[in-house]
Amino acid sequence: MTDLSIMKKNKRIPEQLVYLLIYTSAAISVLLLAGIIGYVFIKGIGAVNWGFLTNVTSVLKGTTGIAGNIVNTLYIISITLLIAAPAGIGSAIYLNEYAKPGKLVRLIEFTTETLAGIPSILFGLFGMVFFGTTLGLGYSILTGSLTLTLMILPLITRNTQEALKTVPESYRNGALGLGTTKWYMIRTILLPSAMPGIITGIILAVGRIVGESAALLFTAGSGYYLPQSGQLIHKIFESGGTLSVQLYLSMSKGQYDIAFGIAAVLLMIVLIINFMTKLLSRKFDVSRKK
């Protein structure tokens, strides 16, 4: 455009102001993230050492550590995924491959959406009264895992659905045309093709579980001991606080050193999870292009 344009002169200053606003907004997210990561690592990395990761907090021995919480977190991740992953994937397969559009599908999809929108504190209340009181599981790792199962179910269902949708229709027709049955086709063609997407969903679910605290505070409780040898199974009926729950408890007791140590560990896990999902989706993209 030349300088002859009258319009341009009139609008130049406000437009630049708008650009400034847009750039500032975008900068806010980046600065916030940099600030959060920087602050947590600077304040927390000093507390993180081998002893902190492998000891259990004990007044008698005079040690502080989060080994028990790490083990609890692993327990809860495994049990939750053991139930939620098959259920979520199965639900997605039904919605995508078997169901015919209609009221039933709408109902299932609406409830899945609803489940995704319920705040974690309400899951916590429900888990406490249903799994804890009605089923008599009390404050235990199992109660916490069952509660989280409900919470991450929509995440896994949705990601699996998305992954299944990207599998070309021709794969299905090809397999069925060769005379395979539907389940055989799903098992040998669909699921392997959709696997990267499904795994991404599961990794995201792990991230959700690691970061969750409100739903666990009143279901899994706050135990921080390591399981005794020979009682690995029995441990799931005992109370066990995850890293996030312990972070909250330390914070409310004013033990900020421990809190920042746990925060640094948590952030590290979040960064690793993020990196892994990135890697997977990139791999997925490449295979799509071929």
Place this chain on the structure above:
Amino acid sequence: MKNNPISIIGSRKTKQISETIAHKIFVICAFFAVLSVASITVYMIINGTPALTKVGILELLFGSDWSPTAANPGYGILYVILTSIIGTAFAILIGVPIGVLTAVFLSDVAPKKLAAIVKPAVELLAGIPSVIYGLLGIMILNPLMYRLELAIFKDSATHQFTGGSNLISAVLVLAVMILPTVINISEASLRAVPEHLKAASLAVGASKIQTIFKVQIPAAKSGIITAVVLGVGRAIGEAMAISLVAGSAVNFPLPFNSVRFLTTAIVSEMGYAADTHREVLFTIGLVLFAFIMIINIILTRILKKGNKNDD
């Protein structure tokens, strides 16, 4: 398979059985979500209603005296409800403009290199556990707010000092926490605006900024509203990040008052509450559940409308 695998009849039978079993299992999986929502709803209502009749609906929902552990206990949760509404509203007022502008940045303005920094940053922000936001709120925001408080209420005789745990701190934390939700959904809807609309606007001489604000944002309206509604849901349901940042007393939601939200009342009091107090906390849960259900219904309405417009 026991039978000769070549036999058509035998294998067909086992195949048929495994087919129907697989089908049935998938149906059961799919109903898991329906069952969960149904039982959550039922349990929320069963546990949330006794206090309503015991204390009285009006007194509970519109009473402002919250002293559940006093000798003559008061169970009015009006201030708690108001705090959640006002806190969420202000978090939206701060978070949505920043979020939508960032979405505009990512979808239309940003050079590729900058977008490659901002986009992952937003994704990471979404992944940070809420307790960490809470921790930073306590360590960074609260001291700042305390200084502000000291400066503003220096000569006030009536102000109760909170040490910085107040409504503003909580609103700021919430505003940050809804950013990723708002950015991601707004960006997706801005990208979904058909290219020809943009081209037409630019062709008649509108500038890029005019095109964005007069054409693209109106065209992406339903998506941006969805983003706002989801942001409301996220903000009203957040508990751990603000439970310590917002303070520990139930007050009218003024900027420098220590306040309790629906969520934080449950988190901080469920541990020791008993009898009626406990039942009232479940009623608070029920109120929150009602809010979330309303938000969900609004959301499905918007999405339906959006779909119709596409047709």
